[in-house]
Amino acid sequence: xxxxxxxxxxxxxxxxxxxxxxxxxxxxxxxxxxxxxxxxxxxxxxxxxxxxxxxxxxxxxxxxxxxxxxxxxxxxxxxxxxxxxxxxxxxxxxxxxxxxxxxxxxxxxxxxxxxxxxxxxxxxxxxxxxxxxxxxxxxxxxxxxxxxxxxxxxxxxxxxxxxxxxxxxxxxxxxxxxxxxxxxxxxxxxxxxxxxxxxxxxxxxxxxxxxxxxxxxxxxxxxxxxxxxxxxxxxxxxxxxxxxxxxxxxxxxxxxxxxxxxxxxxxxxxxxxxxxxxxxxxxxx
Amino acid sequence: xxxxxxxxxxxxxxxxxxxxxxxxxxxxxxxxxxxxxxxxxxxxxxxxxxxxxxxxxxxxxxxxxxxxxxxxxxxxxxxxxxxxxxxxxxxxxxxxxxxxxxxxxxxxxxxxxxxxxxxxxxxxxxxxxxxxxxxxxxxxxxxxxxxxxxxxxxxxxxxxxxxxxxxxxxxxxxxxxxxxxxxxxxxxxxxxxxxxxxxxxxxxxxxxxxxxxxxxxxxxxxxxxxxxxxxxxxxxxxxxxxxxxxxxxxxxxxxxxxxxxxxxxxxxxxxxxxxxxxxxxxxxxxxxxxxxxxxxxxxxxxxxxx
Numbered sequence: 227x228x229x230x231x232x233x234x235x236x237x238x239x240x241x242x243x244x245x246x247x248x249x250x251x252x253x254x255x256x257x258x259x260x261x262x263x264x265x266x267x268x269x270x271x272x273x274x275x276x277x278x279x280x281x282x283x284x285x286x287x288x289x290x291x292x293x294x295x296x297x298x299x300x301x302x303x304x305x306x307x308x309x310x311x312x313x314x315x316x317x318x319x320x321x322x323x324x325x326x327x328x329x330x331x332x333x334x335x336x337x338x339x340x341x342x343x344x345x346x347x348x349x350x351x352x353x354x355x356x357x358x359x360x361x362x363x364x365x366x367x368x369x370x371x372x373x374x375x376x377x378x379x380x381x382x383x384x385x386x387x388x389x390x391x392x393x394x395x396x397x398x399x400x401x402x403x404x405x406x407x408x409x410x411x412x413x414x415x416x417x418x419x420x421x422x423x424x425x426x427x428x429x430x431x432x433x434x435x436x437x438x439x440x441x442x443x444x445x446x447x448x449x450x451x452x453x454x455x456x457x458x459x460x461x462x463x464x465x466x467x468x469x470x471x472x473x474x475x476x477x478x479x480x481x482x483x484x485x486x487x488x489x490x491x492x493x494x495x496x497x498x499x500x501x502x503x504x505x506x507x508x509x510x511x
Numbered sequence: 512x513x514x515x516x517x518x519x520x521x522x523x524x525x526x527x528x529x530x531x532x533x534x535x536x537x538x539x540x541x542x543x544x545x546x547x548x549x550x551x552x553x554x555x556x557x558x559x560x561x562x563x564x565x566x567x568x569x570x571x572x573x574x575x576x577x578x579x580x581x582x583x584x585x586x587x588x589x590x591x592x593x594x595x596x597x598x599x600x601x602x603x604x605x606x607x608x609x610x611x612x613x614x615x616x617x618x619x620x621x622x623x624x625x626x627x628x629x630x631x632x633x634x635x636x637x638x639x640x641x642x643x644x645x646x647x648x649x650x651x652x653x654x655x656x657x658x659x660x661x662x663x664x665x666x667x668x669x670x671x672x673x674x675x676x677x678x679x680x681x682x683x684x685x686x687x688x689x690x691x692x693x694x695x696x697x698x699x700x701x702x703x704x705x706x707x708x709x710x711x712x713x714x715x716x717x718x719x720x721x722x723x724x725x726x727x728x729x730x731x732x733x734x735x736x737x738x739x740x741x742x743x744x745x746x747x748x749x750x751x752x753x754x755x756x757x758x759x760x761x762x763x764x765x766x767x768x769x770x771x772x773x774x775x776x777x778x779x780x781x782x783x784x785x786x787x788x789x790x791x792x793x794x795x796x797x798x799x800x801x802x803x804x805x806x807x808x809x810x811x812x813x814x815x816x817x
Contacts, residue, residue, distance in 0.1 A: 238614060245611055246625060249632050249686065252643050255654055259646065267652050323538035330535035342536070342543060344803065349546055351743045351799035355768050356788040359775050360549040360556065382542050390539060395810075444636035446750040447768075461638045465754055468642065475646065482642060486635050493634040497627050500694075 253486070259479035267475050282480035302481050304456065305463030309485075312449070312459055313442040315378040317435055320385035325431060328390050329423060332397035343394070346387045357383065358451045365452065372454040380448055385438040392437070396430025397423065433499030440489045460485035550792075557785035564779040576786035585762060585770075589787070593766040596677065596752075597745040600684045601738055607685065608692025609734070613722075615693075616700050626697065633690040637683070641754035644683045645670065670756050673763045680764060683751050688744075692737050699733030700726070732809050739802040743795055767791045 230238070259267060261278040286302050331339050361380060362371070370376030400423065408418045424431070446461040453462065464481050493500060533540075560572040580586040611629070615622040632640065647655045648669035659667040670679045703726070711721050749768040752758060758769040765773075767787060774784035 241610075242614055242625060245614075246628060249629050249690070252640070252647060252686065253631060253635075255647060256643050269652075323542070327536035327539035330532040334532035339532070339536075342540065346539070346543060347803055348796065348799050349543075351795050351802070352550075353747045353768055353771075353788050353791045353795065355749070355771050355775075355784075356553050356792050357546055357549040359771070359781070359784060359788070360552040363781075364549065364552070379545070383546060386539060386542050440634055444634075444639075446636060446638035446754070450753075451772075461636045461750075464639060464642055468645075475649075475652065478642075479646065482639055482646075485639055489634045489636070490631050493630050494627065497630055500630065 253490075256479050256482050260476060260483045262476055262479075264474065264476055282474075282476040283484075285477055286480055286484065300467075300477070301455075302460075302463060302467060302484070305458055305460045305467075306484060308453075308457055308463070309443055309459035309461075309488075311374055312377055312381060313439050315374065316381035316385050316442045317438045319378055320382055320389050320438055321431070321435055323382070324386050324389035324434075325393055325424075325427075326419075328393035329397050329419065331390070332394045333402065343390070346390060349383065350387050354383070354447050355451070358448060362451055371452070372457055374457065377449070377453060377457065380452060381442050381445070384441050384445060384448070388438050388441065389431075389434040392434035393427060393430050396427040400426045429499065432496070436492060436496045436499055440492060443489050553785045554789055556781050557789045559782045559785075561782040561785075562779050563781060572782070576782045577790075580783070580786055580790070585765070586787075588762055589765050589767055589770045592677075592762075592764060593746050596681065596684075596748065596764075596766055597742055599677075599681050600688070600745045600748075601741045603681070603685050604689045604692045604741060605734065605738055607689045608737075609696050611689070611693045612696035612700055615697060618701070626693070629690045629693060631690075632687050633694075635687060637687050637748075637750040638754040640687045641680070641683050641751045644679065644686070645755060648679060671760055673760050676756060676760060676763050680752050680755050683755065684745070684748065687751070688741060692741065695737040695740075696730065696733055699730055703729050732805070732812070736802070736806050736809050739798065739805065743798055743802060747791060747795065 258274075260282055261280070262276055263279055263281065266273075266276045286300055289300050289303055331343055358380070365371040365376055370379075404426070405418050405422055408422050409415070413421070443459070444461065445459070449457075449459050449462045453459070455466070458466065460481075464478070464485050467481050468478055557576055558571060558573050559569060560575070561569050615626055635643075644655075647653045650656050650666070650668065653669075656667065656669070659669075667675060670676050707725050707729075708721060711725060716724075746766075747768050748766060749772065752764050752766055752769050753772070756764055758765040758773060768791070771784040771787040771791070774780045774787065
């Protein structure tokens with residue numbers, strides 16, 4: 227690594243270029259496709275030179291597709307709204323439940339805390355369908371089938387373990403002395419928690435929340451099993467869109483772009499937190 | 512004592528102090544229970560002859576679901592496909608991820624920029640990634656089909672062809688998850704102590720040997736952790752395969768969760784799908800215990816080195 231010959235440097239550059247190309251190309255291509263009309267898309271051989279159009283996006287946002295054959299309603303905006311509701315809702319609930327619990331796990335080594343934490347972590351690796359399939363039957367019985375409420379509760383399976391594990395690590399890293407000092411000065415536990423512990427663990431909570439949001443947004447199988455057509459998020463909705471809209475490839479591409487943009491933007495904005503979050507704090511990067 | 516009394520209603524101080532942690536984590540405990548109930552239900556179902564389409568015929572058949580699975584060639588196909596898929600994806604992602612991590616090891620602006628860009632596939636929903644690749648491999652206008660044709664593979668059917676379906680879904684998986692390996696290994700690489708390398712350089716040890724004798728052994732815990740992590744996820748892969756081919760063509764890509772899903776929703780055979788899932792769970796439970804112990808140890812090491 228100390229001195230690199232010119233040959234080696236060229237090789238490295240080439241390798242990196244190919245790698246970046248491989249990983250960026252599909253996103254780039256779908257983006258291009260979303261700006262093309264069907265005629266341009268079906269042109270063979272595919273060309274890079276074309277007149278970009280926003281008609282695909284306007285069709286999706288307006289919710290209607292008018293072709294010379296017929297007019298068709300597009301439900302995709304609804305899917306987008308569902309994704310937002312489900313992701314924001316589940317992460318909020320998970321934060322509400324998970325942050326205090328993470329604090330409890332970090333500060334008080336009570337009996338069974340390690341076991342509970344261990345069990346919750348092992349749930350992360352259990353097959354989702356194992357829980358989802360009985361839940362479909364249960365939900366029908368207790369009337370939670372096809373409700374946002376029911377879905378948000380099930381999404382806790384994704385968000386809560388993540389938040390618990392990441393935030394616990396951050397609380398463990400905060401020295402209790404600051405908290406003791408504040409309490410001795412006469413403040414209640416809750417005030418201490420709010421004014422001292424939470425701000426200090428802020429980055430960790432943000433990281434966990436971000437990661438939980440991304441996982442909730444990208445989830446497919448939970449929604450596929452438990453949500454019916456009008457509650458489906460974009461992941462399931464995009465697939466349904468393909469079957470429904472048949473040959474409107476430009477709009478399918480636009481739908482995909484709209485679906486992946488939020489998480490990509492979030493990832494770019496918060497990439498600093500992602501490394502630690504993804505490795506669950508195993509590696510201090 | 513005065514401040515505690517003044518903070519309002521903490522008369523049974525000892526009792527509430529002990530209960531407090533449990534109260535705080537009560538919601539998390541509830542979620543735990545909320546998961547365990549369906550789990551035991553599924554285990555119960557797996558011991559039943561239970562078809563949604565034949566509710567009158569429901570009854571206990573104890574181990575019969577499992578026996579019929581073990582004697583069913585389609586089960587062994589499911590097992591084989593799942594293992595092959597998991598094995599290939601993890602190995603490819605490990606090698607590729609390691610290679611990229613080595614290339615990006617130095618903290619330069621360019622390298623950091625590239626690592627950030629490489630995060631993007633990982634943040635794409637796997638189901639949507641499969642959709643993207645489905646579009647790209649469309650025989651009429653797909654860019655990948657076009658490339659394949661230019662390379663001489665006339666009429667390559669990617670996901671619709673039994674011989675190339677596995678390659679196609681593995682490609683999607685590699686695209687989405689290699690950055691995960693890269694991130695972990697890169698963080699691991701950057702956290703390695705520099706002294707052994709400096710000493711080796713002083714002694715004139717060639718760089719290849721430095722890699723095999725120093726880097727690789729020190730990186731092993733990270734490699735093992737990352738690989739187990741991915742293995743656990745890969746053997747249960749649903750999104751990519753279902754979005755791409757729903758397990759087809761035929762049953763070429765019928766992995767565990769896809770098979771269980773179809774058994775439940777298409778054949779309405781709850782008992783059989785539950786049995787499949789319990790078997791899968793047993794495998795992942797065993798593997799995840801190994802993983803968690805390994806990972807906790809890794810975490811302690813990383814903590815200790817600050």
